[in-house]
Amino acid sequence: GAVVSQHPSWVICKSGTSVKIECRSLDFQATTMFWYRQFPKQSLMLMATSNEGSKATYEQGVEKDKFLINHASLTLSTLTVTSAHPEDSSFYICSAADDGREKLFFGSGTQLSVL
Amino acid sequence: GEDVEQSLFLSVREGDSSVINCTYTDSSSTYLYWYKQEPGAGLQLLTYIFSNMDMKQDQRLTVLLNKKDKHLSLRIADTQTGDSAIYFCAARAGTASKLTFGTGTRLQVTL
Numbered sequence: 001g002a003v004v005s006q007h008p009s010w011v012i013c014k015s016g017t018s019v020k021i022e023c024r025s026l027d028f029q030a031t032t033m034f035w036y037r038q039f040p041k042q043s044l045m046l047m048a049t050s051n052e053g054s055k056a057t058y059e060q061g062v063e064k065d066k067f068l069i070n071h072a073s074l075t076l077s078t079l080t081v082t083s084a085h086p087e088d089s090s091f092y093i094c095s096a097a098d099d100g101r102e103k104l105f106f107g108s109g110t111q112l113s114v115l
Numbered sequence: 116g117e118d119v120e121q122s123l124f125l126s127v128r129e130g131d132s133s134v135i136n137c138t139y140t141d142s143s144s145t146y147l148y149w150y151k152q153e154p155g156a157g158l159q160l161l162t163y164i165f166s167n168m169d170m171k172q173d174q175r176l177t178v179l180l181n182k183k184d185k186h187l188s189l190r191i192a193d194t195q196t197g198d199s200a201i202y203f204c205a206a207r208a209g210t211a212s213k214l215t216f217g218t219g220t221r222l223q224v225t226l
Binding site for chain 2: 004006042043044046049095101102103104105106107109111
């Protein structure tokens with residue numbers, strides 16, 4: 001199946017700093033990518049839909065100024081957690097749809113720990 | 116909005132079949148997916164089914180869809196210890212719609 005690469009796998013940062021997470025589709029172009037957040041032993045919650053060349057669409061309750069999304073190319077979307085605080089600590093996962101948009105492939109996730 | 120429910124835990128013996136169940140509420144859901152997540156990892160797409168299908172088989176995996184009851188199941192034949200993971204079902208109304216995940220079912224395979 002298609003490969004979605006997510007980097008970094010884990011990051012520890014100090015409170016108040018910003019963290020950037022990258023999501024790349026390695027062998028296909030993705031006009032749309034999705035960012036999810038997962039708390040321990042819970043399901044995935046969609047944060048935002050990232051569209052290449054346009055502004056991201058955020059789900060209700062997700063602060064767009066807090067979670068900056070940039071989808072500058074057909075193979076790369078980035079999520080920047082700005083001024084991170086301990087409550088932002090979570091597992092973040094991206095996904096991308098293949099050309100037919102039927103299949104959604106997921107990255108390996110990023111564990112963010114804010115001290 | 117869509118609500119997707121799963122049982123939380125299933126324990127089976129190695130070699131037995133596992134059946135993981137899922138229910139959804141939105142009758143307009145046209146794509147239904149099964150994903151596998153191992154600890155600390157992302158989600159692996161196992162299989163998916165389109166709503167005009169009743170069944171789909173892929174090697175050890177069999178997906179059954181009862182559209183009338185909005186019930187989806189995943190059967191894993193000859194379950195192995197490597198199948199131990201959390202299994203998520205997910206649904207969406209169309210390729211332009213967002214994916215809604217179930218709560219996940221933790222499958223434990225015992226020897």
